Amino acid sequence: MYSLSSQKKFWTFKTEQELAELRVKQNVRFIAKHGASMTEEQRQAHFLSADEERLLLKQYELQLKEFCKRFEPPMPKYVVGTAFHYFKRFYLNNSSMDYHPKEILATCVYLACKVEEFNVSIAQFVANIKGDRVKAMDIILSNELLLMQELNYYLTIHNPMRPIEGFLIDIKTRCNMSNPDRLRPGIEDFIDKTFLTDAPLMYAPSQIALAAVLHAASKEQENLDSYVTESLFGSAKDKLPVLIEAVRRVRSMVRTIELPPKDRVRFLEKKLEKCRNQENNPDSQIYKQRMKKMYEDEDDLDVMGSSYHMNVSDASLDVSQLNTTNPANMTID
Secondary structure, eight states: OGGGSHHHHHSOOSOHHHHHHHHHHHHHHHHHHHOTTSOHHHHHHHSOOHHHHHHHHHHHHHHHHHHHHHOSSOOOHHHHHHHHHHHHHHHHHSOTTTSOHHHHHHHHHHHHHHHTTOOOOHHHHHTTSOSOHHHHHHHHHHHHHHHHHHTTTOOOOOOTHHHHHHHHHHHHHHOOOSOGGGGHHHHHHHHHHHTTSSGGGTSOHHHHHHHHHHHHHHHTTOOOHHIIIIIITTTOGGGHHHHHHHHHHHHHHHHTOOOOOHHHHHHHHHHHHHHSOGGGOTTSHHHHHHHHHHHHHHHHHHHHHHHHHHHHHHTTOOGGGSOOOOTTOOOOO
């Protein structure tokens, strides 16, 4: 239930200003860490500003949408919604200069497939990616734990698809509209556009769903005002103003979507390649050396573990007498 969920408690925000402040905070923190020896003019020329990061992330949201649209086998809409939630959440806590969006994007979609039980193997998944698929597989798997950590392991997402079905069934039952299913194309188009806004981070799934239904109805020259005021909120009219304002704001956000200018995006892509954290760039020598050291450290731990196992065996320890618990037994909300 959304009202009791981690999504509402930890990942739903009151205003767009609150979201903007979180994004600026990550931008300032990255620049302060990696540009400490630069003058202010050098910083401005070298790093992305918070506004530039936001513009670039909008472009990658478009790419995420297209990737899911072309995915084989066809991807359910709720998996797409979950992937968008993960992507948006990740960049509230991180800068795109620290973790490149093209790498986090694929990881968000892969994790969404697993969480929503859309069963595709990693081999099937990377078959949808152009270029070096072995490298893509390594990047996705190495970023998966990072992504879950940055989401604080709150992985359950409440999307508007279920409330939409509820509204359509209710309209068929309590409205005299002919063939409510003809609203579906308009609803789906509206929901696709909400993924490109901050609406999923600000409004309940039921509010977004109702905004989509009302939008589609208006496109079909249908008026559902009496359905909302009488059927839905006839006995709770005090809640109606809040709902009306939420629906109005969601529709306004969709209506005012601006696509990033292509020439501007190309410029920012080049700038990002120069200012990104090379420790997290799989093509950099720093990254390769760090991964090599990590694997060497793991090998050392394996050797130590084998030695410890031999010592325990020599001591004839009866493990059946131990009362053990599984620290990895974790409930994910």
